Amino acid sequence: MTDLTRLTLTEAREGLKAKTFSATELTTAHIAAIEKARALNAYVLETPEHALTQAAASDAKLAKGQGGPLEGLPLGIKDLFATKGVRTTACSNILGNFVPPYESTVSGQLWRDGAVMLGKLNNDEFAMGSSNETSAFGAVVNPWRRKGSNVGAGATGAVEGAHLVPGGSSGGSASAVAADLCLAATATDTGGSIRQPAAFTGTVGIKPTYGRCSRWGIVAFASSLDQAGPIGKTVRDCAAMLGSMAGHDPKDTTSVDTAVPDYEKAVGRSVKGMKIGIPREYRLDGLNAEIEALWQQGIDWLKAAGAEIVEISLPHTKYALPAYYIVAPAEASSNLARYDGVRYGLREPGRDIAEMYEKTRAEGFGAEVKRRIMIGTYVLSAGYYDAYYLKAQKVRTLIKRDFDEAYAAGIDAVLTPATPSAAFGIGEKGSSDPVEMYLNDIFTVTVNMAGLPGLAVPAGLDRQGLPLGLQLIGRPFDEETLFSLGQVIEDAAGRFPVAERWWG
Numbered sequence: 001m002t003d004l005t006r007l008t009l010t011e012a013r014e015g016l017k018a019k020t021f022s023a024t025e026l027t028t029a030h031i032a033a034i035e036k037a038r039a040l041n042a043y044v045l046e047t048p049e050h051a052l053t054q055a056a057a058s059d060a061k062l063a064k065g066q067g068g069p070l071e072g073l074p075l076g077i078k079d080l081f082a083t084k085g086v087r088t089t090a091c092s093n094i095l096g097n098f099v100p101p102y103e104s105t106v107s108g109q110l111w112r113d114g115a116v117m118l119g120k121l122n123n124d125e126f127a128m129g130s131s132n133e134t135s136a137f138g139a140v141v142n143p144w145r146r147k148g149s150n151v152g153a154g155a156t157g158a159v160e161g162a163h164l165v166p167g168g169s170s171g172g173s174a175s176a177v178a179a180d181l182c183l184a185a186t187a188t189d190t191g192g193s194i195r196q197p198a199a200f201t202g203t204v205g206i207k208p209t210y211g212r213c214s215r216w217g218i219v220a221f222a223s224s225l226d227q228a229g230p231i232g233k234t235v236r237d238c239a240a241m242l243g244s245m246a247g248h249d250p251k252d253t254t255s256v257d258t259a260v261p262d263y264e265k266a267v268g269r270s271v272k273g274m275k276i277g278i279p280r281e282y283r284l285d286g287l288n289a290e291i292e293a294l295w296q297q298g299i300d301w302l303k304a305a306g307a308e309i310v311e312i313s314l315p316h317t318k319y320a321l322p323a324y325y326i327v328a329p330a331e332a333s334s335n336l337a338r339y340d341g342v343r344y345g346l347r348e349p350g351r352d353i354a355e356m357y358e359k360t361r362a363e364g365f366g367a368e369v370k371r372r373i374m375i376g377t378y379v380l381s382a383g384y385y386d387a388y389y390l391k392a393q394k395v396r397t398l399i400k401r402d403f404d405e406a407y408a409a410g411i412d413a414v415l416t417p418a419t420p421s422a423a424f425g426i427g428e429k430g431s432s433d434p435v436e437m438y439l440n441d442i443f444t445v446t447v448n449m450a451g452l453p454g455l456a457v458p459a460g461l462d463r464q465g466l467p468l469g470l471q472l473i474g475r476p477f478d479e480e481t482l483f484s485l486g487q488v489i490e491d492a493a494g495r496f497p498v499a500e501r502w503w504g
């Protein structure tokens with residue numbers, strides 16, 4: 001039999017329907033692949049028994065011609081999603097061995113639709129990071145290697161300077177999808193955490209419009225920016241995943257009560273006559289020539305498919321990153337106040353309650369999370385609130401207005417690079433200057449600040465043989481246009497599977 005883990009999600013769905021293989025066979029193949037790939041450190045918890053029980057139930061349904069849209073399809077779940085009865089840590093020591101007594105709405109919808117859970121995926125601690133190096137479980141390894149690199153799996157996992165980061169914060173999700181350790185994965189995106197890792201691993205990721213997916217049961221980072229979305233092997237796979245993940249939830253008052261379209265219908269739809277905006281402010285001084293060329297290639301592909309290319313201006317772009325790094329830490333400092341040693345996970349005893357709080361938080365949070373809490377507390381403190389937080393919120397309104405004006409002028413979507421570079425080495429960035437790491441998000445944070453949908457799709461390889469992605473930004477609640485345009489790029493660029501399974 002062919003290797004079932006090489007299939008895309010939608011191919012596997014057809015195979016199950018045609019009874020070419022069973023959900024149990026498909027799941028067993030993935031469990032075996034995960035066991036061989038432990039050196040990638042993509043999973044922080046494997047749940048094979050759980051997966052096989054779900055797969056058996058799916059097989060029973062499929063045998064009767066029943067089942068949901070994702071029946072029998074094995075997925076990985078980012079460890080930010082609460083999973084009932086299954087350890088959920090946000091990859092932080094402070095959550096310790098927290099086992100939620102509830103299921104996040106998004107993952108619950110996947111199980112409702114028949115999907116199978118293979119385990120929980122690594123991420124940056126509380127989703128704060130761009131490289132997955134801040135995880136309490138250690139760095140995730142990107143299955144891609146630089147051309148000519150023969151670095152092996154490494155006895156103790158990641159080899160600093162030799163292995164590449166998969167991006168972050170959804171690095172486990174991206175690495176697992178790229179290495180065929182699941183058919184697709186859930187992820188979250190506060191400033192780029194779906195799109196940047198997708199770009200670094202040759203996979204597809206979409207951050208839907210703010211409010212499209214429920215945030216209920218997802219460990220909160222910055223509540224006004226956080227959104228769940230899928231990472232998959234293809235545009236179509238992401239469309240199928242989002243159809244199950246999206247939808248109104250009365251338990252999240254920011255989730256929007258509009259019908260969820262059949263996203264797959266948008267895949268392959270003509271883009272003729274669509275107006276694509278190319279924002280001149282994204283042509284950064286000193287932009288990597290290969291990224292520049294990739295962007296031009298994307299423009300040419302969309303033009304060839306009948307889209308009209310229009311240069312546009314989004315004048316407040318340059319303020320997005322600094323404003324994001326005020327708003328996100330501010331909300332994080334408030335959200336993380338709940339980890340006090342009383343209700344969840346870790347508790348370090350102290351002489352009194354204040355000392356217990358201090359010791360628990362000092363012990364439980366990693367350095368990047370502490371940095372965010374300090375920045376956030378500072379920008380929210382009396383005397384600085386107006387100067388920083390309030391100003392950042394005003395800038396945010398201006399960023400959103402830039403997009404509103406472009407869309408009001410008839411632009412259907414905006415095309416930009418997804419990241420300023422390809423994947424970098426583990427330990428290579430940010431250790432002496434955290435801002436170096438923050439600059440990774442230069443093309444993605446605007447989308448969260450404006451609440452818009454953004455899709456990252458692989459578009460080429462750089463000189464080192466590493467994948468690069470393009471980003472498509474849409475109108476609010478118009479993910480469909482992104483899927484149509486994304487498919488044009490996927491058709492033109494081809495897919496980017498990892499050639500060699502060097503890790504095991």
Ligand code: GLN
Nearest residue numbers: 127129189190191192193
């Ligand atoms: N890299 C960004 C940060 O560290 C975004 C992370 C995310 O989207 N969760 O805040």
